[in-house]
Amino acid sequence: MDDAPTIxxxxxxxxxxxxxxxxxxxxxxxxxxxxLGLIRRVMIDPAQSEEVTQEVFLEVWQxxxxxxxxxxxxxxxxxTMAHRRAIDRIRSAxxxxxxxxxxxxxxxxxxxxQVSETVEVRIEHERVVAAMSKLxxxxxxxxxxxxxxxxxxxxxxxxxxxxxGTAKTRLRDAMIRLRQELGVTG
Amino acid sequence: xxxxxxxxxxxELGAETPDEAREFEAVAAELGLAAEPIAPPASLKADLxxxxxSTPQLPPLDEPTPASVSPAPASVAPAPASVAPASVAPxxxxxxxxxxxxxxxxAAPESPVQLKSRSRWFSRPIAIAAAAAAAVVxxxxxxxxxxxxxxxxxxxxxxxxxLAAINAAPDAQxxxxxxxxxGTATLVWSGQLGQSALVAKNLPSLPNDKTYELWYIRDxxxxxxxxxxxxxxxxxxxxxxxxxxxxxxxxVTVEPRxxxxxxxxxxxxxxxx
Numbered sequence: 001m002d003d004a005p006t007i008x009x010x011x012x013x014x015x016x017x018x019x020x021x022x023x024x025x026x027x028x029x030x031x032x033x034x035x036l037g038l039i040r041r042v043m044i045d046p047a048q049s050e051e052v053t054q055e056v057f058l059e060v061w062q063x064x065x066x067x068x069x070x071x072x073x074x075x076x077x078x079x080t081m082a083h084r085r086a087i088d089r090i091r092s093a094x095x096x097x098x099x100x101x102x103x104x105x106x107x108x109x110x111x112x113x114q115v116s117e118t119v120e121v122r123i124e125h126e127r128v129v130a131a132m133s134k135l136x137x138x139x140x141x142x143x144x145x146x147x148x149x150x151x152x153x154x155x156x157x158x159x160x161x162x163x164x165g166t167a168k169t170r171l172r173d174a175m176i177r178l179r180q181e182l183g184v185t186g
Numbered sequence: 187x188x189x190x191x192x193x194x195x196x197x198e199l200g201a202e203t204p205d206e207a208r209e210f211e212a213v214a215a216e217l218g219l220a221a222e223p224i225a226p227p228a229s230l231k232a233d234l235x236x237x238x239x240s241t242p243q244l245p246p247l248d249e250p251t252p253a254s255v256s257p258a259p260a261s262v263a264p265a266p267a268s269v270a271p272a273s274v275a276p277x278x279x280x281x282x283x284x285x286x287x288x289x290x291x292x293a294a295p296e297s298p299v300q301l302k303s304r305s306r307w308f309s310r311p312i313a314i315a316a317a318a319a320a321a322v323v324x325x326x327x328x329x330x331x332x333x334x335x336x337x338x339x340x341x342x343x344x345x346x347x348x349l350a351a352i353n354a355a356p357d358a359q360x361x362x363x364x365x366x367x368x369g370t371a372t373l374v375w376s377g378q379l380g381q382s383a384l385v386a387k388n389l390p391s392l393p394n395d396k397t398y399e400l401w402y403i404r405d406x407x408x409x410x411x412x413x414x415x416x417x418x419x420x421x422x423x424x425x426x427x428x429x430x431x432x433x434x435x436x437x438v439t440v441e442p443r444x445x446x447x448x449x450x451x452x453x454x455x456x457x458x459x
Contacts, residue, residue: 017243019243021235021238021349021350021353022353024238025231025235025353025354028231028234032225032226032230032231033223033224033225033226034218034219034221034223036223036224036225036226036230037221037222037223037224038218038219038221040221040224041221041222050226050227050230053226053230054230054233054234054237057234058234058237058238058241061238061241061243062241062242062243062244063243063244064243064244065243065244065245066244072212072215075219076212076215076216076218077215079215079216079218079219080211080214080215080218082218083214083215083218121219124216124219125219125220125223127216128216128217128219128220129220131216132217132220143199143217146198146199147199147214147217148221152198153198153200168200169200171199171200172199172200172201172202173200174200175199175200175201175210175213178213178216178217179209179210179213182213182216184209184212184213184216
């Protein structure tokens with residue numbers, strides 16, 4: 001980030017690794033609404049989303065010492081964990097079929113009340129939203145289904161009613177565009 | 187991160203090479219931030235923090251940290267340093283809960299002199315060093331959640347869990363004051379929970395026959411709320427026994443080992459909630 005963050009999430013995570021509950025508390029305050037927002041987008045069900053959010057933060061607490069700042073930022077580390085857990089949960093829970101109708105078709109209503117977060121997180125959000133807006137409608141749809149829906153390429157193809165190769169191309173083109181827009185080097 | 191991730195998500199998103207898969211995963215991590223934020227309920231944080239005490243942290247991959255705490259046996263007076271293994275590194279141990287004598291331990295009999303000299307400071311309107319509730323960085327934590335706490339409902343585990351609950355309470359407040367003789371004390375409390383904890387930093391060490399005792403002071407009466415001994419850690423803390431009420435003052439006195447039923451000395455610090 002070029003923008004100076006008001007709170008250094010990486011440092012908070014490092015302090016958390018030493019058992020510092022106060023640091024973990026601040027880290028939670030600064031990121032929990034993002035984590036819940038993503039998990040809710042994936043899972044739809046509010047109660048399960050909160051459960052998984054708690055699991056994610058317990059995992060952050062437990063494995064904070066394994067975070068390597070040389071390999072990425074604390075925020076993306078936490079969000080990756082959140083995404084993985086949410087997808088794992090919906091894949092293992094066959095009962096949650098209803099959520100499919102919502103995935104990728106509509107955004108959840110916003111709930112900005114009491115969301116406190118750093119300028120860093122807010123700017124990051126706007127950057128990603130801006131990058132997503134550069135995609136074509138069909139690309140955005142494919143990415144939403146694959147990322148937020150946790151669908152495989154063949155599932156994406158089936159959902160969109162297009163051949164597998166077309167689905168893959170859309171996804172790939174979309175990701176390449178996003179990579180460029182976000183300046184991600186991996 | 188995991189093998190599954192490395193082989194899965196990047197390729198599912200259309201990557202064709204390992205490098206590309208890694209980059210797509212990095213992009214995907216950013217995509218998580220595009221979802222609209224949703225403020226979690228306060229109960230989520232409270233539940234989470236209540237679980238921390240029983241959620242051991244993975245040690246850093248390079249340096250194992252020795253645990254310097256063991257539960258204080260009920261029949262034995264606190265012996266802060268003696269529980270640390272001889273091989274412990276010389277640098278100060280991270281914050282550990284104070285070895286504590288349980289409140290129900292028999293109080294040392296008071297000598298007539300002690301009784302006579304007891305100053306009922308707590309029943310008089312004394313100048314109480316009530317610190318403004320400031321934004322204090324609370325230095326609770328440390329690596330005490332390691333192996334020393336692996337055994338079930340140890341006293342330390344209950345203490346850690348109680349402290350986490352106070353910290354996580356939506357109405358948690360803090361006030362800090364200097365301690366007579368050196369160091370500082372921070373009171374953190376939650377009116378909703380009716381609980382408080384005292385976190386002391388750099389307290390003077392005490393002779394073996396003395397202990398720090400905590401008191402709830404309400405309506406001119408002092409109620410014993412537990413004892414604590416500064417260990418070799420720079421910070422010592424204890425969740426007070428009993429229920430806190432709004433407006434209670436928390437005082438600390440030096441008492442004979444085992445604690446007293448009423449204060450026998452003047453407080454070294456008193457903080458109003």
